[in-house]
Structure formats: C-alpha cells, structure tokens
Amino acid sequence: MTALTAGVDVGGTSVRASVVDPRGRVLDTERVPTPGTSSALNAAIAGCVGALAERYPVEAVGLAVAGFVSEDRRVVRFAPHLAWRGAPVADQIAERLGLPVVLEHDANAAGAAEQRFGAAVGARAAALVAIGTGIGGALVLDGEVYRGAHGVAPELGHLRLVPRGRACPCGKRGCWERYCSGTALASTALELLDQDPAAGGPLAERVRQDRGSLTGVVVAEAAERGDPVALRAAADLGWWLGEGLALVADVYDPEVVVISGGVSGSAPLFLDAAREHYAEVVTGAGHRPLADIRLAHYGPEAGVVGAAALAREHVTAAERVHR
Numbered sequence: 001m002t003a004l005t006a007g008v009d010v011g012g013t014s015v016r017a018s019v020v021d022p023r024g025r026v027l028d029t030e031r032v033p034t035p036g037t038s039s040a041l042n043a044a045i046a047g048c049v050g051a052l053a054e055r056y057p058v059e060a061v062g063l064a065v066a067g068f069v070s071e072d073r074r075v076v077r078f079a080p081h082l083a084w085r086g087a088p089v090a091d092q093i094a095e096r097l098g099l100p101v102v103l104e105h106d107a108n109a110a111g112a113a114e115q116r117f118g119a120a121v122g123a124r125a126a127a128l129v130a131i132g133t134g135i136g137g138a139l140v141l142d143g144e145v146y147r148g149a150h151g152v153a154p155e156l157g158h159l160r161l162v163p164r165g166r167a168c169p170c171g172k173r174g175c176w177e178r179y180c181s182g183t184a185l186a187s188t189a190l191e192l193l194d195q196d197p198a199a200g201g202p203l204a205e206r207v208r209q210d211r212g213s214l215t216g217v218v219v220a221e222a223a224e225r226g227d228p229v230a231l232r233a234a235a236d237l238g239w240w241l242g243e244g245l246a247l248v249a250d251v252y253d254p255e256v257v258v259i260s261g262g263v264s265g266s267a268p269l270f271l272d273a274a275r276e277h278y279a280e281v282v283t284g285a286g287h288r289p290l291a292d293i294r295l296a297h298y299g300p301e302a303g304v305v306g307a308a309a310l311a312r313e314h315v316t317a318a319e320r321v322h323r
C-alpha cells in the first residue's frame with residue numbers, strides 16, 4: 001500500500017483538501033467555502049479530510065495556511081484573511097481526525113511541491129516567487145524549506161526596493177510586491193496614464209470613464225490584446241521582477257527560481273524582460289552562473305501537493321526517531 005497523505009489549502013475564500021500520492025499526484029479533492037469563525041473553520045477542514053479519509057487510507061495531514069505559522073509548525077499566529085489568531089490548529093485538527101497534522105505557510109508548501117515534484121526538482125537552492133495580489137515567497141535550501149529562526153522567512157514581497165516608494169498594506173513603502181504583482185500592474189498603468197493623459201488605446205479609454213475599474217486582470221488581458229499602455233505596465237513588472245530577483249540572488253544564489261501565482265499566467269508578457277534585467281543587474285553579472293528562472297509546474301494545487309508531501313515527510317521522520 002502506498003502511503004497517501006492529505007494536503008489542505010486553507011485560503012481566504014475556500015478550503016481545498018486533496019489526497020496526494022507519494023509522487024505528488026492529486027487523487028481526489030474536497031472543497032468548501034472558508035467559514036468565518038475559527039471553530040467552523042476547524043470543522044470544515046476536519047469535514048473535508050474526514051470525507052477523503054473514508055475513501056482513501058490517509059496517514060497524515062498537512063495544512064497550507066495563508067498566514068504566519070509558529071516555528072514548531074503547530075500554531076497559526078496570525079492570518080489576515082482567516083479567523084485564527086494564536087490558534088493551536090495542528091493539535092486541534094489532529095485531535096478531531098486522529099491523524100498527525102503539520103502546518104506550513106502556503107508559499108512554503110508551494111515551494112516544497114515545486115522542489116519535490118515540479119519545476120525545481122533536485123535544485124539545491126530553489127526560490128519560489130508567487131506573483132498574485134502580492135508576492136508570496138519560499139526558499140528550499142538543500143531540500144529543506146527555509147523558515148528562519150521564528151518561522152516567518154522569507155518575506156520576499158516586502159523587500160524594500162524603492163525608498164519612499166508606493167505605500168504597502170504592511171506599513172512600509174516601496175515593497176517589491178507594490179511593483180511586481182497584479183495590484184502593481186494596475187498601479188503602474190494608472191501612473192503611466194497620469195504621466196501621459198493623451199495616451200491612446202482601450203485601457204486609457206476605460207480609465208478615463210471609470211478609473212476605479214482597473215485591476216491587474218484587466219491590465220493583463222488588455223496587454224494580451226496588444227493595448228500599448230497595458231504592454232508598458234507588463235514590461236515594467238518584468239523589469240521589477242528582474243530587479244527583485246537580483247536581490248534574492250545576492251542573498252541565496254538560487255539555482256532555480258520558480259515563478260508561480262495568478263500573474264504567472266501572463267508570463268509571456270514579462271518573463272523575458274525579467275530574465276534580461278536580472279542578468280544585467282545581478283552582482284557579478286557576466287562572471288557568474290545565473291539562476292534558471294522557470295515557470296511553475298503546479299497551478300492552484302501547489303499548496304495541497306506541498307502540504308501533503310511535508311505531512312508525509314513529517315511522519316517518516318517521526319517513525320525514524322521511534323525506531
């Protein structure tokens with residue numbers, strides 16, 4: 001019998017639980033909307049995993065959480081879009097299900113999925129940059145998810161690239177994700193139009209009629225249709241992606257950088273610009289090997305696959321200790 005584990009991606013809008021095999025393949029999935037209270041959230045997770053466990057021999061559970069997880073991976077300290085605050089989630093869910101449970105930050109889980117089974121298989125130093133509303137980052141070093149001393153590393157999206165730059169919800173200014181995200185696509189397009197009020201194209205027309213309607217998705221779609229302002233915004237995102245990756249390379253010298261997240265669907269619009277700029281500005285440019293910047297293998301299932309893999313590894317490690 002192959003050991004099956006469950007991965008649960010606990011996001012702000014939905015809870016997705018999947019049974020995953022040891023090769024990172026999703027066998028079955030249960031999904032419910034994310035409840036607003038912590039007890040209902042715990043019950044929803046247990047319900048999804050319980051339903052899967054009736055159909056498959058699930059041995060352990062990994063939860064991928066969009067929030068801060070304690071360094072021992074038992075407690076969710078804070079999750080901006082979830083009800084948990086200092087909640088001992090791993091123990092609570094383990095008690096309900098009678099199965100071992102581990103927690104992981106969702107970007108870390110995605111990084112583990114890519115390094116175990118996806119675009120960064122075998123890379124000794126792999127970085128994941130998930131570009132969505134903001135940037136989620138993960139580092140997998142010598143096969144281990146790097147969490148730092150207090151479990152909060154790496155906050156790649158909040159590296160300050162521009163002193164006194166665009167304001168960030170984190171309280172700082174000039175964070176990388178303010179220039180390289182879906183949100184940034186919209187901000188940049190608006191800035192470009194403010195600088196050039198006579199600019200033409202459907203996007204400019206739309207903004208003149210309803211400035212508030214501009215989102216990253218709108219800009220990305222306009223760029224795919226060749227809108228000149230949207231294309232400039234996408235190129236700008238690529239430049240900033242390269243700029244930030246050069247900083248990441250200065251600290252971690254990754255062998256592979258995996259680009260994922262919703263915005264990566266528009267990668268043809270900006271990935272070459274990012275690679276080019278990265279190669280120009282990385283320290284020692286021209287005299288060092290460059291990171292291979294690749295698109296992610298996994299889409300929205302990255303979190304469940306990574307969490308399930310980490311749960312499997314947790315159980316295997318515990319068995320080793322007990323022998």
Ligand SMILES: [Zn+2]
Pocket residue numbers: 157158168169170171172173175
């Ligand atoms: Zn920030």
